């Protein structure tokens with residue numbers, strides 16, 4: 001699996017994989033709340049590929065910045 005890079009919004013190095021039910025995964029930053037899009041998968045055997053895809057999106061800066069105060 002690829003390494004999860006630093007958060008491009010707050011530049012902290014604490015981002016991690018979060019699971020969305022049993023059908024999707026995404027990378028999220030616990031500091032600023034930014035996250036990648038959810039990568040869907042079907043079947044446990046495809047989960048690792050979805051995680052890799054989420055990490056690659058995160059590392060490329062394809063992330064959604066959480067607006068504060070919502």
Ligand SMILES: [Zn+2]
Nearest residue numbers: 007010029032
């Ligand atoms: Zn962040």
